[in-house]
Amino acid sequence: MLKGTKILWLLFVIGLFFDPYMVRSEYHQHLLIVSGIYILLALGLNLIIGYTGQVSLGHAAFYGLGAYTAAILSVRFGSPFWLNLLAAPVVAGIFGILLGLPTIRLAGHYLGIASLTFGIIIEQIFLNWISLTRGPMGITGISPPRIPFLNFQFTRKSHYYYLILVITLVVFFLFRRLVSYRTGRAFAAIRENEISAKAMGIHTTYYKVLAFTIAAMIAGVAGCFFAHYLLFVSPDSFAFLESINILALTIIGGTGNILGSLVGGLFLTILPEYLRALNEAREVIYGAMLLLIIMFMPKGLSGFIFGLKRRYMSRKR
């Protein structure tokens, strides 16, 4: 059975590599690229919510920190994409430690609102520290990624598509390594019961801060890619509503498994595009769908898929 699932994943990944050859639409590619960014963001938040059982309502702050780090480095110092891809998660990760530290003392709703507050403060800094961030005007003139020596410049959507695909695959691979072994078990122990985790000798503070830091770093990577893809960053992209959007797609996708982030990122990026035909009623339907999915699929889309699979397997037996 496990083998079957693995083959399916492999086929899916291979399929993704051929996608630009099959669908020659820039719009389609753009949607997939944006989905890729959201899949990364959802994966990070999934680590905090689904694997470690904490809450963050300020995830867009890390995304923004990554994007602004990349943008400022690129515009001020002409630093190339690849260097920024390292610098952005470092900066975001440092702030992840900063947000992670209060989690030693806060839990539940208190942590939720504290992280929301953190997100808003970061957004206000983007808006008001004009000498560094140019405020609401945003930063333009970010240079697109290029491969040195080969003299290859990323220009077309399909180039970016492969870039985000590779980044996402690498992050997925590392993420799986992280959560499948010792660290992942420590996270799960904290999620299930923090006191007994402590009693078993797990350094809960360390692991909680670690979860926040890694999630922030993944968001930093996503932000760096975002900055070098759109070649423009402004505070609007990292506002409170974006944090909420990331939260929604993490929960709708389903938490505690990798599939959830994948489904959530794809579904909630592509769904609004299809709802566009409905014009003004679009947002109303979107809100209603969020509510209905939460009501009828409390474990998210991935939980629903797993449920279907389980039912199918038991019938076959």
Next chain:
Amino acid sequence: MFFQQLLNGIVLGSIYTLIALGLTMIFGILNITNFAHGEFFMLGALFTLLSSKILGLSFFPSMLVSMTAVAILGVIFERAAFRPLRGSSPVNVMVGSLGLSILVQNAALLLWGADPQRLDTPYLDLVITFWGLQITAQRLLVIVLAIAMIIVLTAIIKKTRLGKAMRACAQDIEAAQWVGVNINRIAMATFVIGSALAASAGAIVGPIFLVYPTMGLVPVLKSFVVVILGGMGNVPGAILGGYMIGIAENIATGFISPAYKDVIAFVILIVVLIIKPSGIFGHHVAEKV
């Protein structure tokens, strides 16, 4: 100048307090982070506007109509959305309330348009001067309303059977059920009170600011801060927190810089949480093993 800012701060604090009172009750009694609470505030202003326009009522009757309508909506939301979600994880309830918020906000946008609308009252141009301070009658009304609502709410919570049942639920919802408290009725009553309070806040500030579908967002975020600042589910905490944030914001705007006006509330929260993680009045409950 200082006292003028203080007075403005009290007006703003009254608004935050009115929203936060309902929010903290919903938080404390039902354990719901209600992101749709800002929509009660917005609908309160919108319905006041509509009933004064369509029914031709004067300000106070239209405010009452609006509060009733929003309270009914609150009950409907509780029945249709929050009751089915009871017992699911807090994050799920959060996303559910968020869906509801998006739904209501955009339905309002669809039905009444995005343009900010003016809500006129005779109290808007009436300026009262005392001790060298200036305030419009409408702003004074905000303060009076908040004080009145605080008194009424405290009376309900402290003196009535309903209030006793609510306090019981806030302490331990399961134990309350064992001694015969009907949770569904308590949930309904909580939403009636919470949504009516938010609606009254919306109605009373509608004339001061403008009325538009997204007007609830910022006040409700600040009110979340107020709720956590005072200690979740703590009514005196919400009152103290509301006035604290309102006054601090105005004084900071007047004396430091208006640019960071929206940050003050959040910085205060972080500082308080670092010193006292359960809020000012919140008492730390030992975790059950």
